Amino acid sequence: MPTPDRTSLEAIIAAGREILRADGLPGLTMQAVAQRVGVRAPSLYKRVRGRDDLLRLVVETSLHDLDARVDAALATTGEAGPGDPSADLVELARTMRTFARENPAEYRLIFAEVPDAAQASALERSSAAVLAVAERLVGPDDALPAARTITAWANGFITMELSGAFRLGGDVDEAFEYGARHIAAALAG
Template sequence: MPAPDRTSLDEIVAAGRSIVEAHGLDGLTMQAVAGRVGVRAPSLYKRVRNRGALVELVAEATVRDLARRLGEAAPVDGDPRAELAALARALRAFAHERPVAFGLVFAPGGGGVSQALLAEASAPVLRVATSLVGEADALSAARTVTAWANGFVTMELSGAFRLGGDVEAAFEYGVERIAESLAISVSEH
C-alpha cells in the first residue's frame, strides 16, 4: 500500500507564494517550501519537477488571482471610465498586497505564464478598452492603460516618487486623465 500524500500541489503553491512575498524570489527554494508544508525536499519532486517549475506555478497562481480580482472589480454594465478606474485600483491594490509576485509576472518573461492565462487576466481590461475606444483600437488602449498602471505602481513600490505630494491623488489623476483621453479619442473618430 502506498504511503498517503502528506501535501498537495495547492499547498505547495500557496507556500511558494508566501515565501516569495516574505523572502523574495531568491528565497523560493525547494527546501524552504518543503519546510513550510512539512515534508522533506525530495518529496516535493513528486509534484513539482524543479525550482523553475515551482516559479512558474507561483507566477500562474498569481496571474489567476489577479484575473479573478480584475474580473470582480468592474461590473459589465457600468460606465467604462469608472470601470477602467476600478480595474486600475484593483491592479494597484493587488500589487501592494503581493509586490514580489506582481514584479515577477510583469517582468520580462512573466514567470513563464501561458498565453491563455494571460489572455484570461487581460479580458476585463480589453472589455473596458473596447467599450471606450472600439474594437479596432482596444488592444492598443489596453496596453496603454496597463503600461501606465504598471509603471506607476512599480515606481510607487520602489519609492521612486520622492518629490513630495500626494501619491494617491496622483494615481487618481492619472486614471481619470487616461480614461478621459481614451473616451475623447473615440468621440473624435
C-alpha cells in the first residue's frame, strides 16, 4: 500500500518563495524547503528533481505573479482611457517596480542566470505585455527592439534601486517617473 502524500508541489513552491523572500537565494535549499513543508528532504524528490528544478518552478511562479499584476494594471489603464500606449508603458514599469520592491529576491532571480531557471514558454508569456505595449508605440517591425529597450531601462533602474546605488540625493520616485515618461515619449515620437 503506497504511503500518503504529505505535501504538494504547490506547497513546495510556496515554501520556496517564502524562504527566498526571508533568507535569499543561499537559504533556498532542499533541506530548508523540506523543513518548511514538514517532510524529510528525500520526500521532496517525488515532486522536484533537485534545487535547479525548484529554482525553475519558483521563477515560473514568480513570473506568473508578475504577469498577473501587469495584466491587471494594463486592464485598469485601458478602462480609464483610450488605452494610450505611453500611459500603459509607464504603468507597466510601475508594476514591475512595485513587484521588485515587494519581492526583491524573486525579482533578482527572474533576471539572474540560473541554470534552467525558466522555460522558454514562461519567459515568452511574461514578455507578451511589454511586446504588446511596444508594438502599439512603434509598430510591429520595431516592437522587439523597443520591448528590449523598455525592459533594459526598467530592469536597470530597479536593480540599481534595490542595490542602493542611487546615492546622489534627489527623489528616486520622481526619477523613475521621469525615466518612464521619457522612454515612452522617445519611443512614441
